[in-house]
Amino acid sequence: MQNADIVWRKVCYVKLLKHSAAMIKKTFRNYMMLSITVFLTFTFLLGFLIYTDSGIYNKYKELMGNDYKIILSHNRMDSDSGNKINILTSRLEEMGDTHFYYIKKTLARDTYGNQCRVQILPNYVWAVFEYGDVGVEMNGEKSFTLQQGEALVSDRMYENLKKSFDREPEISMVFEKEGNNKKIYKFNIVGTYTPKQYENTQETGVEDPIYISGVGIDDSEYEIHNYQTVIRTDKPSLVINCLKSMNMSIMNVMDEQNNAIKEENIVIRNKYIIAAVLFVILGINLYSAFSNALNERKYEIGIKRAIGAGKKDIMMQFLTEGIIVMGINIFLSIVAAINIFVIYKAIMFYAKGYRYVICLSGQSVILYAVLTLSISALFSTLFAYKCTRVEIVKYLKE
Numbered sequence: 174m175q176n177a178d179i180v181w182r183k184v185c186y187v188k189l190l191k192h193s194a195a196m197i198k199k200t201f202r203n204y205m206m207l208s209i210t211v212f213l214t215f216t217f218l219l220g221f222l223i224y225t226d227s228g229i230y231n232k233y234k235e236l237m238g239n240d241y242k243i244i245l246s247h248n249r250m251d252s253d254s255g256n257k258i259n260i261l262t263s264r265l266e267e268m269g270d271t272h273f274y275y276i277k278k279t280l281a282r283d284t285y286g287n288q289c290r291v292q293i294l295p296n297y298v299w300a301v302f303e304y305g306d307v308g309v310e311m312n313g314e315k316s317f318t319l320q321q322g323e324a325l326v327s328d329r330m331y332e333n334l335k336k337s338f339d340r341e342p343e344i345s346m347v348f349e350k351e352g353n354n355k356k357i358y359k360f361n362i363v364g365t366y367t368p369k370q371y372e373n374t375q376e377t378g379v380e381d382p383i384y385i386s387g388v389g390i391d392d393s394e395y396e397i398h399n400y401q402t403v404i405r406t407d408k409p410s411l412v413i414n415c416l417k418s419m420n421m422s423i424m425n426v427m428d429e430q431n432n433a434i435k436e437e438n439i440v441i442r443n444k445y446i447i448a449a450v451l452f453v454i455l456g457i458n459l460y461s462a463f464s465n466a467l468n469e470r471k472y473e474i475g476i477k478r479a480i481g482a483g484k485k486d487i488m489m490q491f492l493t494e495g496i497i498v499m500g501i502n503i504f505l506s507i508v509a510a511i512n513i514f515v516i517y518k519a520i521m522f523y524a525k526g527y528r529y530v531i532c533l534s535g536q537s538v539i540l541y542a543v544l545t546l547s548i549s550a551l552f553s554t555l556f557a558y559k560c561t562r563v564e565i566v567k568y569l570k571e
Contacts, residue, residue: 218447
């Protein structure tokens with residue numbers, strides 16, 4: 174007997190769904206006007222959430238993946254720089270659990286006469302940092318080893334060099350210092366990296382830095398324009414105080430990460446403000462749209478009541494119709510928003526070579542789900558309830 178009741182309820186639910194779908198089709202024009210408002214609002218909301226989450230993620234994805242114990246010091250060469258480096262080196266070596274190395278930055282020419290930005294690295298590198306970002310990952314790896322005569326170039330520079338070679342490309346760098354003879358070094362390209370932003374839109378790629386091994390290169394053969402100290406320490410406060418006492422620049426990865434988190438919190442606050450505004454606007458529009466739909470179907474409701482349909486039957490039918498319409502619009506808004514950002518991602522990649530990552534945080538997913546489902550349930554229920562309040566006698570007389 175219990176199984177028969179369950180089967181009967183399922184049959185009733187199926188009939189209710191079929192009838193509701195048929196009535197939606199019959200009153201398509203009314204629901205179409207409602208759907209346009211809902212679809213555009215839900216698409217805008219989801220698009221806004223994806224845009225803000227993706228913007229934060231793409232802006233800080235390298236920074237947030239960095240070790241918070243990293244400290245950078247970027248300084249130009251001057252008359253005291255040599256002494257500062259020696260003093261800093263001795264002080265850092267005295268600290269326990271502290272590792273460091275220097276990146277020397279200079280200018281050189283290739284054999285074609287193009288001026289190149291060259292960064293000279295030690296033998297083993299566990300991260301090459303720029304301010305706020307990881308500057309280089311060789312083939313996706315942050316740590317790597319450069320042997321003597323090996324170099325790392327940008328991927329687009331590698332492709333341009335490849336056109337000039339019928340074998341694996343190499344590059345020759347010409348170093349010259351005032352009063353010294355030219356010194357030419359030949360480097361095998363052992364890896365590539367993707368620059369954060371392509372500052373130069375030309376195809377030559379000469380603006381991208383070339384990273385070379387400093388093994389076997391005499392410091393007297395080139396002029397150091399500036400240098401960067403990369404430090405990883407378990408005692409960041411001691412290192413920071415040391416750099417301050419020597420009047421050297423400081424960039425603490427942890428501070429940068431905290432600034433990024435503060436910006437993210439501002440974005441989260443804006444999400445809730447935008448969501449609240451959209452909730453009010455959409456609520457007003459939905460109430461108006463549902464009221465118009467109800468006015469055009471009061472005669473239908475009167476007939477149904479006259480032939481024996483109860484308030485519960487009327488309410489269930491219109492509640493089901495509202496949920497179906499809102500559910501379809503939620504689905505279409507998700508598809509539309511995702512497709513818009515997939516197209517944007519493709520444009521960014523093929524037009525600018527930038528790998529844009531589409532991101533939606535769990536918090537945004539919950540916010541979107543709560544907003545869309547709650548407003549759908551609320552106004553579908555309100556619509557169904559108002560349908561039961563129709564004055565039957567008035568419309569039967571007509």
